[in-house]
Amino acid sequence: MSKSYSFFPLGDSAVLIQFEDIVSEKVHRLVTAMARRLEKNPFQGWIECIPSYTSLAVYYDYDKIGKPDGFDTVFAYVCSMLDERMEEEAGEKDITKYEVVDIPVCYGGDYGPDLDEVAQKNRLSPMDVIRIHSGQDYLIYAIGFAPGFPYVGGIPEQIATPRKQTPRLLIPAGSVGIAGTQTGIYPIETPGGWQIIGRTPLALFRPEAEPPTLLKSGQYIRFRPIQAEEYEQIREVGL
Incomplete structure (x- = not known):
């Protein structure tokens, strides 16, 4: 199954998760859902998430991650961690309250x-x-x-x-x-x-x-x- 999102590096200490290019409440719910997932279950070195209309910037501490086992780069390791959380999120129902x-x-x-x-x-x-x-x-x-x-x-x-x-x-x-x-x-x-x-x-x-x-x-x-x-x-x- 093809992914509905893509990863792009932002320097050496952040990853941009790009969802669909269309600005809509549906797409933005994916952005905020992923941000909540990372806040509840951060990976080693995670710092914060910055949501936007159709994307989520994920910032991390490069030094705290170090040289991850089984990955050639820190970027590859972070993308793997993000993939795991995207899969977990896909299995959940959207129970977000309308605040x-x-x-x-x-x-x-x-x-x-x-x-x-x-x-x-x-x-x-x-x-x-x-x-x-x-x-x-x-x-x-x-x-x-x-x-x-x-x-x-x-x-x-x-x-x-x-x-x-x-x-x-x-x-x-x-x-x-x-x-x-x-x-x-x-x-x-x-x-x-x-x-x-x-x-x-x-x-x-x-x-x-x-x-x-x-x-x-x-x-x-x-x-x-x-x-x-x-x-x-x-x-x-x-x-």
Whole structure:
């Protein structure tokens, strides 16, 4: 039986497991399932896994593995360990719970300066954009760009909007944006070109906490519209 995945070296201390090239929830479940398997049953020298849309980067300590018996290279040994865990995973049923994180968002105004532009580009009212954007659960495919920034796919084509031609120099932490058919949340103040339609008072990046990021790949999020008063209340509590 042919494999539905491939291994590629990333330098001398990491392997990239490439699943299918199509971005979908089905493929990403394979990515997150393999990451969970390695976290529960790591091989000698394993350090961590970094999931993405259709691939999983597996990092290991080259020195801790040393010269493995029966293998010409460390890369071959690691690939063998990964093959074993892929076979184990294939025999299990997917019993992952549908974990949804509630993200309160104050849309429009100073919190979402691009809401009207997104509505106009899609021939909708601002309230329609809010209703559509907050009307479903979204899968977090990856964390990156900035600490705790969730790359979230699958927003409806009705509100899909291209990035700005000229990025802003500073976007406030918590800003919720749209770029094409993706949506995301800026965890820290940073430049960016996404269309900002709202802001959450939740802290996505908390350096003093363990883990330091609120969200992780494989979770789902649902945006919940709130008013400015509730935004300020939550922000003052410091969640």
